[in-house]
Amino acid sequence: MSDKVAIVGAGHAGVAAAAVLKAAGLAVDLFTAEDTLPYFRPRLIAVAFGQAEPDAIAIKPASFYADGINLIHRTVTSPDELKDYAGVILTQGSVPFVPPFEGDRARLHTLWNVQDAMRIRAEIRPGARLTVIGGGVLGLESALRAAMAGLKVTVIESFALVGGVLGPACSKVLEKTLEAKGITLRVGACVAKIEANGIRLGDGTLVEDDLLLCSTGARGVTALGEALGAKADCGLLTNPDLSFAPMRYAAGDLARPTEARPVCAVRRATAMGTLAAQNLLAEREGRPTTPWTDPALPLFMKVEDTEFHTFGCCRGDSLDERRIDDGSKDGVIQTILYSANHPVGLRFVGTRDGFGAWEKQILA
Numbered sequence: 020m021s022d023k024v025a026i027v028g029a030g031h032a033g034v035a036a037a038a039v040l041k042a043a044g045l046a047v048d049l050f051t052a053e054d055t056l057p058y059f060r061p062r063l064i065a066v067a068f069g070q071a072e073p074d075a076i077a078i079k080p081a082s083f084y085a086d087g088i089n090l091i092h093r094t095v096t097s098p099d100e101l102k103d104y105a106g107v108i109l110t111q112g113s114v115p116f117v118p119p120f121e122g123d124r125a126r127l128h129t130l131w132n133v134q135d136a137m138r139i140r141a142e143i144r145p146g147a148r149l150t151v152i153g154g155g156v157l158g159l160e161s162a163l164r165a166a167m168a169g170l171k172v173t174v175i176e177s178f179a180l181v182g183g184v185l186g187p188a189c190s191k192v193l194e195k196t197l198e199a200k201g202i203t204l205r206v207g208a209c210v211a212k213i214e215a216n217g218i219r220l221g222d223g224t225l226v227e228d229d230l231l232l233c234s235t236g237a238r239g240v241t242a243l244g245e246a247l248g249a250k251a252d253c254g255l256l257t258n259p260d261l262s263f264a265p266m267r268y269a270a271g272d273l274a275r276p277t278e279a280r281p282v283c284a285v286r287r288a289t290a291m292g293t294l295a296a297q298n299l300l301a302e303r304e305g306r307p308t309t310p311w312t313d314p315a316l317p318l319f320m321k322v323e324d325t326e327f328h329t330f331g332c333c334r335g336d337s338l339d340e341r342r343i344d345d346g347s348k349d350g351v352i353q354t355i356l357y358s359a360n361h362p363v364g365l366r367f368v369g370t371r372d373g374f375g376a377w378e379k380q381i382l383a
């Protein structure tokens with residue numbers, strides 16, 4: 020057996036893990052299913068709508084891989100390909116989840132990698148009608164960037180924008196801001212069927228489009244991990260230290276450490292990749308490993324002057340929501356959520372002023 024470590028998946032978690040192992044002097048094979056240098060995935064939306072170039076979004080320059088990290092452009096499909104490695108870290112991320120819509124599903128675009136982004140980019144033109152299914156962070160950023168590119172955009176969201184995390188008052192302000200950008204919102208509408216020329220809604224109306232983007236969440240890529248013996252349930256279940264077998268670790272979007280909720284976020288993936296590699300080194304040297312703790316992450320979106328920021332506990336009917344701005348600025352609302360008179364959550368729309376100080380107060 021070689022002394023090499025294999026990292027499967029070169030996204031944010033994989034690159035972070037590779038950096039730790041490289042610094043420790045270990046040889047690394049970093050496998051990527053993509054043709055490009057590993058890149059900053061959130062910038063794909065800007066790439067899709069012509070506001071960033073694919074070759075300008077790399078996480079690290081080519082020189083980072085030249086010494087100590089063997090970047091291999093190949094999809095790992097079976098555990099056999101990994102059997103000779105001293106250690107393995109799985110960081111294959113997630114893939115878009117598309118609900119089982121009826122109708123012409125071949126028309127649906129998803130946006131998860133550079134190829135997806137370039138396919139969309141090839142079809143956009145000013146005045147074209149884009150429908151985005153899903154009013155989460157990625158759906159709304161796509162809608163805004165498409166509107167900036169001159170498309171006429173409709174967002175269909177069956178529940179509430181951003182999964183309801185903004186609550187009714189803040190959602191209303193965000194909705195007005197989005198509508199002022201020319202975006203049509205169909206909140207509470209559900210997709211009955213994908214027709215050749217649009218979306219048939221549950222109430223029978225047809226929302227016509229030239230381009231259709233589905234932004235309805237993602238699921239961790241778990242098949243290889245399961246073939247290696249890990250259990251999967253909405254992600255690969257790992258031990259608290261991110262291991263699932265001796266010298267076998269998982270990190271990033273696909274990993275679900277005991278008790279934790281899977282979340283797709285760059286900061287989480289990067290921190291997990293780092294910890295998985297540190298723990299692999301610790302195990303190799305007979306030192307104790309460190310358990311993963313979920314970081315408290317804000318949920319936010321900022322596209323030019325359109326922004327919202329949330330943090331902490333923003334769900335639950337028993338929370339007391341108090342507005343702290345004076346209501347004098349159009350498109351701005353700042354509310355604090357209290358539980359038993361203690362601040363537990365933040366909802367800011369149209370500004371981030373003061374957000375950091377409140378965040379600290381909640382964490383204290």
Ligand SMILES: Cc1cc2nc3c(=O)[nH]c(=O)nc-3n(C[C@H](O)[C@H](O)[C@H](O)COP(=O)(O)OP(=O)(O)OC[C@H]3O[C@@H](n4cnc5c(N)ncnc54)[C@H](O)[C@@H]3O)c2cc1C
Nearest residue numbers: 028030031032052060061095111112271272283284285288
């Ligand atoms: C359009 C978009 C916008 C986003 N915006 C934000 C944002 O603003 N903020 C934020 O925090 N998060 C955002 N996210 C989520 C964030 O990008 C992910 O949480 C993050 O990329 C997860 O990192 P990861 O390393 O786990 O996986 P990924 O970055 O998905 O990387 C996994 C890599 O593994 C490769 N792979 C899979 N299987 C194999 C295999 N068998 N062999 C070899 N390679 C394989 C994949 O092709 C992929 O390149 C966004 C995601 C998308 C798609």
